[in-house]
Amino acid sequence: MRLSRYFLPVLKETPAEAQIASHRLMLRAGMIKQAGAGIYSWLPLGFKVLRKLENIVHEEQMRVGHIPMLMPTLQPADLWRESGRYDDYGEEMLRIKDRQGRDLLYGPTNEEMITDIFRAHVGSYKDLPLTLYHIQWKFRDEMRPRFGVMRGREFYMKDGYNFDLTQEDALHSYNRHLVSYLRTYERMGLQAIPMRADSGPIGGDDTHEFLVLAETGESEVFYDSQITDLKFGDREVNYDSHEACRAVLEEFTSRYARTDETHDEALFNEIPEERRRTARGIEVGQIFYFGTKYSEAMGATVQGPDGKSVPVHMGSHGIGVSRLVGAIIEASHDDKGIIWPEGVTPFHAGIVNLKQGDAEADAACEALYAGITALGLDPLYDDRDERAGGKFATMDLIGLPWRITVGPRGLKNGVVELTSRRTGESEEMAPEDAIRRLAEIYAPHRGAPVF
Amino acid sequence: MRLSRYFLPVLKETPAEAQIASHRLMLRAGMIKQAGAGIYSWLPLGFKVLRKLENIVHEEQMRVGHIPMLMPTLQPADLWRESGRYDDYGEEMLRIKDRQGRDLLYGPTNEEMITDIFRAHVGSYKDLPLTLYHIQWKFRDEMRPRFGVMRGREFYMKDGYNFDLTQEDALHSYNRHLVSYLRTYERMGLQAIPMRADSGPIGGDDTHEFLVLAETGESEVFYDSQITDLKFGDREVNYDSHEACRAVLEEFTSRYARTDETHDEALFNEIPEERRRTARGIEVGQIFYFGTKYSEAMGATVQGPDGKSVPVHMGSHGIGVSRLVGAIIEASHDDKGIIWPEGVTPFHAGIVNLKQGDAEADAACEALYAGITALGLDPLYDDRDERAGGKFATMDLIGLPWRITVGPRGLKNGVVELTSRRTGESEEMAPEDAIRRLAEIYAPHRGAPVF
Numbered sequence: 001m002r003l004s005r006y007f008l009p010v011l012k013e014t015p016a017e018a019q020i021a022s023h024r025l026m027l028r029a030g031m032i033k034q035a036g037a038g039i040y041s042w043l044p045l046g047f048k049v050l051r052k053l054e055n056i057v058h059e060e061q062m063r064v065g066h067i068p069m070l071m072p073t074l075q076p077a078d079l080w081r082e083s084g085r086y087d088d089y090g091e092e093m094l095r096i097k098d099r100q101g102r103d104l105l106y107g108p109t110n111e112e113m114i115t116d117i118f119r120a121h122v123g124s125y126k127d128l129p130l131t132l133y134h135i136q137w138k139f140r141d142e143m144r145p146r147f148g149v150m151r152g153r154e155f156y157m158k159d160g161y162n163f164d165l166t167q168e169d170a171l172h173s174y175n176r177h178l179v180s181y182l183r184t185y186e187r188m189g190l191q192a193i194p195m196r197a198d199s200g201p202i203g204g205d206d207t208h209e210f211l212v213l214a215e216t217g218e219s220e221v222f223y224d225s226q227i228t229d230l231k232f233g234d235r236e237v238n239y240d241s242h243e244a245c246r247a248v249l250e251e252f253t254s255r256y257a258r259t260d261e262t263h264d265e266a267l268f269n270e271i272p273e274e275r276r277r278t279a280r281g282i283e284v285g286q287i288f289y290f291g292t293k294y295s296e297a298m299g300a301t302v303q304g305p306d307g308k309s310v311p312v313h314m315g316s317h318g319i320g321v322s323r324l325v326g327a328i329i330e331a332s333h334d335d336k337g338i339i340w341p342e343g344v345t346p347f348h349a350g351i352v353n354l355k356q357g358d359a360e361a362d363a364a365c366e367a368l369y370a371g372i373t374a375l376g377l378d379p380l381y382d383d384r385d386e387r388a389g390g391k392f393a394t395m396d397l398i399g400l401p402w403r404i405t406v407g408p409r410g411l412k413n414g415v416v417e418l419t420s421r422r423t424g425e426s427e428e429m430a431p432e433d434a435i436r437r438l439a440e441i442y443a444p445h446r447g448a449p450v451f
Numbered sequence: 452m453r454l455s456r457y458f459l460p461v462l463k464e465t466p467a468e469a470q471i472a473s474h475r476l477m478l479r480a481g482m483i484k485q486a487g488a489g490i491y492s493w494l495p496l497g498f499k500v501l502r503k504l505e506n507i508v509h510e511e512q513m514r515v516g517h518i519p520m521l522m523p524t525l526q527p528a529d530l531w532r533e534s535g536r537y538d539d540y541g542e543e544m545l546r547i548k549d550r551q552g553r554d555l556l557y558g559p560t561n562e563e564m565i566t567d568i569f570r571a572h573v574g575s576y577k578d579l580p581l582t583l584y585h586i587q588w589k590f591r592d593e594m595r596p597r598f599g600v601m602r603g604r605e606f607y608m609k610d611g612y613n614f615d616l617t618q619e620d621a622l623h624s625y626n627r628h629l630v631s632y633l634r635t636y637e638r639m640g641l642q643a644i645p646m647r648a649d650s651g652p653i654g655g656d657d658t659h660e661f662l663v664l665a666e667t668g669e670s671e672v673f674y675d676s677q678i679t680d681l682k683f684g685d686r687e688v689n690y691d692s693h694e695a696c697r698a699v700l701e702e703f704t705s706r707y708a709r710t711d712e713t714h715d716e717a718l719f720n721e722i723p724e725e726r727r728r729t730a731r732g733i734e735v736g737q738i739f740y741f742g743t744k745y746s747e748a749m750g751a752t753v754q755g756p757d758g759k760s761v762p763v764h765m766g767s768h769g770i771g772v773s774r775l776v777g778a779i780i781e782a783s784h785d786d787k788g789i790i791w792p793e794g795v796t797p798f799h800a801g802i803v804n805l806k807q808g809d810a811e812a813d814a815a816c817e818a819l820y821a822g823i824t825a826l827g828l829d830p831l832y833d834d835r836d837e838r839a840g841g842k843f844a845t846m847d848l849i850g851l852p853w854r855i856t857v858g859p860r861g862l863k864n865g866v867v868e869l870t871s872r873r874t875g876e877s878e879e880m881a882p883e884d885a886i887r888r889l890a891e892i893y894a895p896h897r898g899a900p901v902f
Binding site for chain 2: 005006009036037041065070071072075098106451
């Protein structure tokens with residue numbers, strides 16, 4: 001993309017209403033614009049990141065055999081009356097009447113609707129196990145929406161639902177989700193720690209939240225410092241194997257890690273003092289096993305191998321996709337702006353032309369642009385007739401992890417400059433070498449096209 | 452995908468509520484399930500097609516330089532009060548009050564919101580031309596939703612908006628949209644004819660609808676038979692060239708083609724009688740130029756080269772993405788089921804194992820599955836222990852354009868059978884040749900990953 005043809009409305013001033021870094025930086029970098037309280041438009045740069053996160057989630061869900069679909073944003077109230085949650089849910093549910101006077105609601109989650117789909121179409125244990133998921137806009141009418149997309153009202157979320165014959169199978173689905181989430185977050189450049197949690201209005205006994213450590217986190221967290229040494233990495237896991245998935249869960253939950261909601265001071269004090277940590281965390285996902293809560297209330301049963309009808313065991317599993325954009329920024333920024341991890345960056349590299357209009361500099365930038373594009377990577381070329389200082393400030397603000405600076409002086413020596421946004425270190429090299437380096441850097445971050 | 456692990460709830464019975472082929476077939480093929488009046492869940496097969504269409508739209512929009520973003524589903528009523536449309540829009544607008552008593556609405560279109568974004572961030576003619584678009588869920592509270600996704604209430608639509616300094620530039624944007632739409636529809640296997648139309652509540656003088664001929668179309672259309680001979684094909688167009696885009700518009704609007712709304716009997720009668728056609732058509736998109744209607748009402752101005760402030764010239768441009776799924780089926784089905792065009796098929800080929808459990812047949816199917824997958828194509832392998840007749844009926848119903856049939860008898864001669872869903876013709880060949888044929892067939896239908 002050429003910046004002269006893009007829509008990147010960066011702000012010079014820090015918006016007064018933004019209290020935390022991600023909100024401030026998303027506004028300043030021209031990623032979002034508020035449309036109403038807790039409701040945002042995703043401007044081109046923001047949308048690009050959102051879509052990258054969505055693609056990673058799809059790819060990792062499909063990798064473990066979960067099946068994508070899409071439920072609507074509006075739901076009939078009657079479904080929620082069946083589970084009893086229509087009255088329970090309170091004012092956070094946005095309730096709507098259509099022109100015929102029918103009660104609708106803007107879905108805050110989809111347990112009822114997916115259970116309805118299941119009971120309409122599945123009747124035999126032979127069709128299990130089954131995990132369906134979707135990524136769809138949701139609405140929760142927060143009393144005090146704030147912190148930008150971190151606590152918006154309209155938000156984008158992946159929610160998945162497993163259907164299993166037995167509790168044991170359902171717990172395997174739970175474990176498999178935990179494994180797939182670990183890999184999902186790592187691809188986004190995040191360390192998200194699974195912590196024992198409360199189930200809240202979803203219900204159920206088994207639940208883990210995934211928390212990213214960040215000063216602005218809404219939860220206080222307590223953990224054993226050994227937990228942050230764990231990496232999922234590139235390991236191959238047999239997702240059908242109960243043992244393999246359970247082993248990963250055990251590894252990643254073997255150290256103490258809890259939020260203030262479930263914190264146990266006595267257990268915490270058993271950890272050697274030098275490993276005890278207190279910090280703040282941002283919740284970026286949660287997995288639940290809730291057994292037959294919805295299947296019994298709504299009659300979602302299958303015929304078992306013995307011919308008897310039994311309610312299915314279920315769980316649900318969420319990743320806050322739009323919130324993750326904010327969480328990544330909270331975890332990765334400095335005073336100059338955002339620092340995108342390679343796996344989610346909206347553009348793979350910025351090209352800064354120090355002397356727009358200089359024939360040699362322009363030609364070198366065009367050649368870099370073509371070379372990077374030919375790799376299947378997506379450069380952002382600042383081809384505007386602006387001062388170098390302004391171009392650098394924009395690149396630092398929007399946080400592309402790599403920048404190539406092209407100027408007449410370097411070109412005389414046959415070099416351009418490759419700069420890491422994270423370390424600030426620059427290295428001079430021939431343009432072909434800069435392209436080669438980008439190819440190497442991004443080789444581990446290539447997703448497959450998901451659809 | 453292995454069918455034993457997929458969720459494809461095909462129906463044997465024809466649902467009584469479905470009056471037209473696409474609605475009937477989408478329900479029977481397990482593509483959608485109704486969630487409420489005019490509101491649908493997209494089951495896995497349906498979602499896959501929807502996503503393919505979305506990707507084609509993104510790819511063709513970006514090809515011509517339009518910039519993707521995403522506006523929210525809910526909008527504050529105040530924006531619509533500025534344009535005057537809050538009161539004009541009538542009962543089709545779904546109006547909502549949140550817990551604080553603020554008036555919201557579920558967006559049926561986005562002229563107001565995009566104009567608000569523009570006026571907040573753009574102030575100079577130097578930032579023009581600019582075309583922003585998004586693909587987002589919309590809601591129109593139709594009195595009588597029917598025909599499945601063809602006339603739903605919650606629907607998925609691409610809407611784009613151009614901002615230009617002059618009428619001449621804006622008309623170029625209009626023409627460029629027309630060109631890009633022609634290519635978009637052809638990639639979906641559709642012939643969509645641009646027809647002069649009425650502008651309705653969007654406003655403006657210049658507008659064309661794109662209509663797909665189908666018996667169940669809601670509009671009566673009148674055209675010169677020569678228009679259906681025109682193909683956009685694979686031509687290269689310079690989308691920045693006013694002349695090049697205008698020439699395409701002129702070519703594709705040079706023959707009489709109108710809906711009943713704008714039909715002119717006298718003009719129609721000037722066509723030689725043997726070329727006069729009357730038929731029915733489905734509207735799958737529309738483009739508008741409406742000048743300064745919204746920019747004047749909402750103060751979206753830029754400073755021109757002479758330093759004077761002028762309202763920008765705008766247009767809007769829509770493609771009904773969810774409706775297109777139905778339109779494609781209306782245009783391409785037979786009494787056995789759907790016939791997907793190669794460009795949008797949810798799976799590229801079906802593999803039918805005639806004798807599941809037979810070691811040789813199973814191994815041959817697995818090898819085909821691996822070989823097709825290695826091409827980057829997506830096969831659906833019916834690995835269930837079912838009768839051949841049932842497997843064929845399912846494949847015919849869900850409409851994959853190519854089927855490979857594998858059975859012990861053929862394998863003895865080293866062959867499998869490749870069958871075209873469209874013609875019904877089968878050909879025996881070695882498995883490697885079937886894979887090679889699929890690679891050739893799908894070579895012209897490969898999209899680039901769009902994000």
